[in-house]
Amino acid sequence: xxxxxxxxxxxxxxxxxxxxxxxxxxxxxxxxxxxxxxxxxxxxxxxxxxxxxxxxxxxxxxxxxxxxxxxxxxxxxxxxxxxxxxxxxxxxxxxxxxxxxxxxxxxxxxxxxxxxxxxxxxxxxxxxxxxxxxxxxxxxxxxxxxxxxxxxxxxxxxxxxxxxxxxxxxxxxxxxxxxxxxxxxxxxxxxxxxxxxxxxxxxxxxxxxxxxxxxxxxxxxxxxxxxxxxxxxxxxxxxxxxxxxxxxxxxxxxxxxxxxxxxxxxxxxxxxxxxxxxxxxxxxxxxxxxxxxxxxxxxxxxxxxxxxxxxxxxxxxxxxxxxxxxxxxxxxxxxxxxxxxxxxxxxxxxxxxxxxxxxxxxxxxxxxxxxxxxxxxxxxxxxxxxxxxxxxxxxxxxxxxxxxxxxxxxxxxxxxxxxxxxxxxxxxxxxxxxxxxxxxxxxxxxxxxxxxxxxxxxxxxxxxxxxxxxxxxxxxxxxxxxxxxxxxxxxxxxxxxxxxxxxxxxxxxxxxxxxxxxxxxxxxxxxxxxxxxxxxxxxxxxxxxxxxxxxxxxxxxxxxxxxxxxxxxxxxxxxxxxxxxxxxxxxxxxxxxxxxxxxxxxxxxxxxxxxxxxxxxxxxxxxxxxxxxxxxxxxxxxxxxxxxxxxxxxxxxxxxxxxxxxxxxxxxxxxxxxxxxxxxxxxxxxxxxxxxxxxxxxxxxxxxxxxxxxxxxxxxxxxxxxxxxxxxxxxxxxxxxxxxxxxxxxxxxxxxxxxxxxxxxxxxxxxxxxxxxxxxxxxxxxxxxxxxxxxxxxxxxxxxxxxxxxxxxxxxxxxxxxxxxxxxxxxxxxxxxxxxxxxxxxxxxxxxxxxxxxxxxxxxxxxxxxxxxxxxxxxxxxxx
Numbered sequence: 023x024x025x026x027x028x029x030x031x032x033x034x035x036x037x038x039x040x041x042x043x044x045x046x047x048x049x050x051x052x053x054x055x056x057x058x059x060x061x062x063x064x065x066x067x068x069x070x071x072x073x074x075x076x077x078x079x080x081x082x083x084x085x086x087x088x089x090x091x092x093x094x095x096x097x098x099x100x101x102x103x104x105x106x107x108x109x110x111x112x113x114x115x116x117x118x119x120x121x122x123x124x125x126x127x128x129x130x131x132x133x134x135x136x137x138x139x140x141x142x143x144x145x146x147x148x149x150x151x152x153x154x155x156x157x158x159x160x161x162x163x164x165x166x167x168x169x170x171x172x173x174x175x176x177x178x179x180x181x182x183x184x185x186x187x188x189x190x191x192x193x194x195x196x197x198x199x200x201x202x203x204x205x206x207x208x209x210x211x212x213x214x215x216x217x218x219x220x221x222x223x224x225x226x227x228x229x230x231x232x233x234x235x236x237x238x239x240x241x242x243x244x245x246x247x248x249x250x251x252x253x254x255x256x257x258x259x260x261x262x263x264x265x266x267x268x269x270x271x272x273x274x275x276x277x278x279x280x281x282x283x284x285x286x287x288x289x290x291x292x293x294x295x296x297x298x299x300x301x302x303x304x305x306x307x308x309x310x311x312x313x314x315x316x317x318x319x320x321x322x323x324x325x326x327x328x329x330x331x332x333x334x335x336x337x338x339x340x341x342x343x344x345x346x347x348x349x350x351x352x353x354x355x356x357x358x359x360x361x362x363x364x365x366x367x368x369x370x371x372x373x374x375x376x377x378x379x380x381x382x383x384x385x386x387x388x389x390x391x392x393x394x395x396x397x398x399x400x401x402x403x404x405x406x407x408x409x410x411x412x413x414x415x416x417x418x419x420x421x422x423x424x425x426x427x428x429x430x431x432x433x434x435x436x437x438x439x440x441x442x443x444x445x446x447x448x449x450x451x452x453x454x455x456x457x458x459x460x461x462x463x464x465x466x467x468x469x470x471x472x473x474x475x476x477x478x479x480x481x482x483x484x485x486x487x488x489x490x491x492x493x494x495x496x497x498x499x500x501x502x503x504x505x506x507x508x509x510x511x512x513x514x515x516x517x518x519x520x521x522x523x524x525x526x527x528x529x530x531x532x533x534x535x536x537x538x539x540x541x542x543x544x545x546x547x548x549x550x551x552x553x554x555x556x557x558x559x560x561x562x563x564x565x566x567x568x569x570x571x572x573x574x575x576x577x578x579x580x581x582x583x584x585x586x587x588x589x590x591x592x593x594x595x596x597x598x599x600x601x602x603x604x605x606x607x608x609x610x611x612x613x614x615x616x617x618x619x620x621x622x623x624x625x626x627x628x629x630x631x632x633x634x635x636x637x638x639x640x641x642x643x644x645x646x647x648x649x650x651x652x653x654x655x656x657x658x659x660x661x662x663x664x665x666x667x668x669x670x671x672x673x674x675x676x677x678x679x680x681x682x683x684x685x686x687x688x689x690x691x692x693x694x695x696x697x698x699x700x701x702x703x704x705x706x707x708x709x710x711x712x713x714x715x716x717x718x719x720x721x722x723x724x725x726x727x728x729x730x731x732x733x734x735x736x737x738x739x740x741x742x743x744x745x746x747x748x749x750x751x752x753x754x755x756x757x758x759x760x761x762x763x764x765x766x767x768x769x770x771x772x773x774x775x776x777x778x779x780x781x782x783x784x785x786x787x788x789x790x791x792x793x794x795x796x797x798x799x800x801x802x803x804x805x806x807x808x809x810x811x812x813x814x815x816x817x818x819x820x821x822x823x824x825x826x827x828x829x830x831x832x833x834x835x836x837x838x839x840x841x842x843x844x845x846x847x848x849x850x851x852x853x854x855x856x857x858x859x860x861x862x863x864x865x866x867x868x869x870x871x872x873x874x875x876x877x878x879x880x881x882x883x884x885x886x887x888x889x890x891x892x893x894x895x896x897x898x899x900x901x902x
Contacts (some may be wrong), residue, residue, distance in 0.1 A: 025608045027625060029670045031654065033637045036405045037663035038073055040064040041345045041370025043327075045087040047096070048339065052332040055347065056096055057370060058084040063098060065110065068339075068347075070404035071368040077113050079106070088129035088138070095152070097138055099126035105140060107152065119155045121148050128171040139182055141168035147184045147194065161194050163201050170214055174238075176221040181238070183224065185212030191226050193241065203241035207234050214255045218286050223302075225288060227256035233290065235302055247305045253292040255329035257338065259299070264335040265289075268352040268360040269299070272308065291340050293325035297350060297362055311362055337365065344394070345370035346407075367407035369398060375657030378644040379423040381447055382431045385648045388655055389433055390663065391418040397435055399447070402665070413452045413500075415439045416462075422476065423447075424468040434476045436463025442478050444490060444503065456488045456503035467519040467528065475506070475543070477528050479516030485509050485530060487543055509545040511538055514557070520570070522563045527584070529570050531558035537572050539584055549587040553580060559601045566609040573600035579614055581626070593624055595631045602645035606652050615642035615656055621666070637664050684710060691715065704736045708744045713751040721764050733771050742784055748772065749790040756797045759804075766801065769794070 041057035041064070048055050054074060057064050063077040063084055082100035089096055095116075096108040103125060106118040124143035131138050137158065138150045147168055149159035159182075166188035174181040180196035191212055193203040210230035217224055223244065224236040229252045235244040259265045269287055286302035295314035298307050314325075328341040337351035349366040373393040381387035381399060387408060388400045397411040397418055416438035423433050431447035442463055444454035461481035468476045475489040487507040512532035520529045527548060531537045537551040537558050556575030563570055568584045579593040579600055598618035605612045615621045619640060623633040640659030647654055654666035687710050694703035700719055707716045723729050723736075740748065748768070755765035773781075781787060819825045 025610055026670070027611060028607055028623065028652075028668050030633055030668075030673050031621075031623065031635065031666040032669040032672075033635060034665045034667065035073075035637070035662060036402070036665045037071070037369075037372070037400065039371045039661045040066045040071065040073060041347070043343075043345055043371075045084055046328070046341065047087040047089045048330045048332070049089060049093045050091060050333065051093070052336045052339075054093075056087055056089060058087065059370075063087070063096070063108075066368070068349075068368070069366075070406055072405075075110070075113055077108055086126045086129040086140070088131050090131050090135045090152075091133050092135060095131075095135075097129050097131065099129065099140065101125045103142075105138075105150070107155075117155050119150070121150070121157055122146060127167055127169045130171045130173055132173050133175065133177050137173075139171050139173060141171040141184055143167045145186070145188075147171065147182070147192075149182065149196065159194070159196060159199055161192075161201065163192055163204070164188055164190065166211075170212060172215045172217070174221065175217055179221060183215050183217075185215050185226060185228075187211040189228065189230075191215065191224075191236075193224075193238075205234065205236055205241075205243070207243060207246070208232070213253060216256045216258045216288065218258055219260050223286060225256050225258065225286070225302075227253040227290060229253065233288070233300070235286075245302070245305060247300055247302065249290055249292070249298070249300075249307075251290070251292045251294050251298075252325075253290050254325070254327050255291050255340075257289045257329055257331040259287040259289065259331070263331075264337060265299070265331075265352055268354075269308070271354075272360060289329065289331070289338060291326035291329045295325040295342065297329075297338065297340065309360075309362075338362075367410075369407050372398075372657075372661040372663075374643070374659045375661060375663065376418075376643050377420050378646045378655055378657055378663070379421055379433075380646055380648050380653075380655070381423050381433065383425050385650060385653070387447070388646065388663070389421055389423060390644075390657065391421050391435065392661075393417055395437065395439075397421060397433065397445075400663075405663075409450045411435070411445050411450065411452070413443055413445075413455075414441070419462060419464045420466045422466050422468045424470075424473050426473045432468070432473075434466050434468060434478075436466045436478055436480075438462040440480070442466060442476075442488060442503070443500070444476075444488075452500045454490055454503045455500045456486070456505065458486060458505050458508075459484065461515075465516050465519040465530070467521045469525050470521050470523050471525040477519055477521060477542075479511070479519050479530055481515040483510055483512050483514065483516065483532075485511045485516070485519075485528070485540065485545055487545065507543055507545045509540065509547075511540070511545075512536065517558060518560045520562045523565055527563070529561045529563060531561040531572055533557035535574075537561050537570065537582070539570065539587075549584060551580075551582045551587050551589075553582075553589050554578070556599070559599065560603050562604055564605055564609040571603050571605065571612060573603040573614060573616075575599040577616075579603050579612075579624075591626065591629060593629060593631070595622060595624075595634075596620060601641065601643055604645055604647045606647060613645065613647065613654060615645050615658075617641040619658070619660075621645075621654075621656055635666075638662060695719065700732060701736045701739065705739060708740065708747060711747070713754065716748075716751060717755060717761060717764060720768055724764055724767055729767075730771065733768070734775060737771060737775050742780075745772070745776070746784050746786060746790070749784070749787065749794075753790055753793045756794055756801075759801075762797070762801050766798070769798075 040059050042059050044058040046055055046057045052068060055066055055068050057066060061081050061083050062079055065074040067074055079100060082102055084098045084100050086099045094110060096110055099105045103120050103122050104118055106115050109116050122142035122144050126140045126142050128141035136152055138152050140148050145164040145166060145168060147161040148157055151158050164186040166186045168184050168186045170185035172183045182194040182196060185191045189208040189210055191205040192201050195202045208228040208230055210228050212226055212228045214227040222238055224238055225233055227233045231249055231251055233247040233249060233256055237244055288300055290298050296311040299309040301308055325343060326340045327343050330339050332339055337349055340348045347368040348364055350362045351365045352360045353363045355361045375390060375392050377391040379389050381389050386402055388402055390398050395414045395416055395418060399408050401408045414437040418435050418437045420436045421433060425431050433445040433447055435443050440459045440461060442456040443452050446453050459480040459482055463478050463480045465479035466476060475487055478486050486505040488503045489506050490503060511530050512534050514533035516530050516532050518531040525542060527539050528542055529537055529539050535554045535557055539548040541548050554574040554576055558572050558574050560573040561570055570582045573579050577596045577598060580589050581591045583590055596616040596618055598616050600614055600616040603612055603614040610626055612624050619636060619638040619642060621635040622631050624631050638658050638660055642656050642658040644657040652668060655663060657663045687706055691703055691706040700723055703719055723732050752765045752768055755761040
């Protein structure tokens with residue numbers, strides 16, 4: 023059975039970094055989030071972290087972000103103190119201004135959308151008119167950085183609240199333009215402000231581990247709620263929300279009554295990374311998460327940095343210090359109580375991706391190892407982080423997956439903490455730990471057939487075979503895995519491992535430039551593969567042949583025979599180290615990726631690279647190949663995960679469909695030409711990219727009397743892309759003397775129709791015009807020489823009295839006056855000459871003088887006759 027070869031893959035950028043810490047803003051309906059990402063702003067879909075758009079902030083990292091109530095405008099500020107207003111539909115800055123003397127650290131937009139409040143590191147609070155960009159209020163009073171700012175949610179109450187690092191909260195009256203209250207109960211920086219649903223009570227949270235409640239009627243202090251945690255956010259629970267309904271059921275189940283109907287329920291988050299719900303009347307914690315969803319390590323400082331209550335029934339979103347967005351929603355518990363379930367996890371930044379594998383029989387999940395001590399498992403449908411495997415104490419360097427004979431999906435990981443761990447995917451827990459390596463575990467591989475052991479390779483240069491025969495189905499605590507075999511395999515770090523399809527051999531690749539094949543289960547050396555000039559980064563067995571493929575730092579990929587260790591083939595093409603190579607199409611092809619950021623598709627038989635893809639901006643460390651669909655996943659130093667789908671069949675079908683459409687369009691074009699519907703025919707010719715047909719139609723139109731009108735009608739229906747195509751065609755026509763006349767006429771008409779401002783906006787117009795100018799100058803010079811050469815013919819015909827030179831009416835009158843004047847002078851001169859001759863010759867020569875005079879008179883008569891004849895001939899020729 024012949025396996026069809028793959029010719030092309032389609033890349034889908036599934037997971038990109040969108041949040042690198044700092045400010046963010048959630049839309050009013052919770053559908054998207056605006057996040058600060060390095061020196062840009064990313065607009066991401068909150069359901070699946072897909073990137074909607076990117077706003078470039080001119081190489082300036084944002085320090086504050088806010089959205090207008092209708093989510094149409096985005097406000098941003100950076101260290102340059104420039105406040106910008108962005109139109110999200112066009113992603114363009116509509117206006118900007120400066121006002122603060124330091125970076126803007128907080129922003130809030132009024133519910134009316136007309137005012138924007140900014141809090142600065144200079145201790146000032148300014149209010150701006152959004153449309154005009156001018157300052158309406160200038161408040162000064164804080165002695166520290168103002169980080170939190172908020173308008174009163176009731177538009178009828180013109181109050182503005184600001185919290186500062188000087189441990190004070192100030193209330194500003196927008197109508198009176200002054201500070202009406204200063205709250206000084208906090209002992210540390212104020213991090214968050216919230217207002218009760220009825221608008222009467224202000225809640226302030228700070229890093230002094232307390233929440234203070236203040237009366238906004240008389241600006242008096244009400245009470246303090248001790249939280250025993252450095253707080254970063256406080257959120258009020260509104261009636262009618264999902265949290266409120268579950269709180270009502272909680273009171274009913276616990277048979278407690280609300281002490282006062284006006285009790286406020288609020289949520290706090292902070293350094294511990296847990297969500298807690300409080301009652302303001304009793305100052306008691308009603309609910310507390312039992313464990314953090316951030317990390318299992320207690321010594322890691324990765325708590326929450328912010329939290330926002332989402333509208334209606336969408337729950338709560340919390341932001342962690344390691345750039346994750348966690349979406350929580352209350353769900354019913356078995357005991358009639360409720361608990362917070364993590365409904366969605368969006369990872370804003372993955373750092374460097376070092377390894378990944380598909381998980382499960384259906385391959386619906388992707389396990390990813392990055393530069394952290396956790397393994398993140400993503401769901402391929404929406405690329406949200408489904409769950410996290412936490413247990414290692416150092417960075418996870420490698421992983422592998424398999425489905426055991428009992429049907430359990432297992433994941434094996436190796437880490438810098440010198441240990442290996444075995445995880446069960448369904449229960450999301452660690453079921454086995456293997457300790458024994460003396461260095462970081464950089465390679466791991468599962469058994470392919472029996473699936474009851476795995477092999478690990480370490481920087482201590484040893485291989486270990488781990489078995490889990492004694493593993494029971496329900497493991498409460500991770501068991502200690504035991505090494506069945508150990509061997510000192512290489513002289514340097516082991517980078518990669520692969521187990522043969524029949525579980526008979528294991529191959530190891532090392533930095534010592536060799537790959538070794540070992541017989542399992544005793545790890546007996548079979549053959550050493552020598553030939554690479556640099557360290558080997560990847561090894562893999564062929565699924566059908568007894569050979570091994572290796573990828574090396576010497577920019578080559580080699581295929582070796584297991585029998586004698588000879589090199590069968592060498593593939594060259596990468597411009598840097600090759601980091602991964604994996605077989606596809608039943609061993610007839612393979613895919614490679616390297617430090618040059620390229621992914622290449624190769625055919626083994628022909629030694630040919632049939633496709634190269636450049637979709638990464640950094641080294642591609644990780645490559646995963648699906649066993650069923652042979653879908654690819656790549657990731658690397660740019661923290662981007664790309665999914666690749668085989669589109670060979672789709673491309674073939676698309677080519678057939680396009681060919682079919684081309685035939686139909688071609689017939690439609692011929693019909694339009696035969697019907698003399700040139701406007702439609704020109705439009706179709708542009709769609710079909712047929713320059714020869716276009717030239718024929720333009721040439722035909724140029725021969726018609728109303729050529730200008732018809733061509734203008736045809737050109738008016740073109741878009742910018744079609745005009746760009748026309749310029750490309752005209753550039754080609756302009757290079758040939760036989761076609762240049764039509765090309766120049768089309769250029770003339772285009773420049774008459776389009777204004778220069780629109781021509782400049784055409785993509786690549788500069789290069790096109792540069793190609794047109796030299797030939798146009800050559801044609802002009804040629805025509806100019808031709809016109810000049812016709813002057814000799816005009817001169818010759820004029821000299822032969824065939825044509826009369828073209829002169830203006832004024833010149834004609836001036837010429838006739840000059841002619842009459844010359845004639846008069848000639849007559850005077852002839853008279854004077856006659857008198858002198860008579861005096862000199864007297865009588866002897868009278869007869870001779872008479873003869874001369876008669877001869878002159880005859881000559882003059884002849885000239886007049888000639889002149890008359892010349893004029894009459896010209897008149898006849900003109901009439902003819």
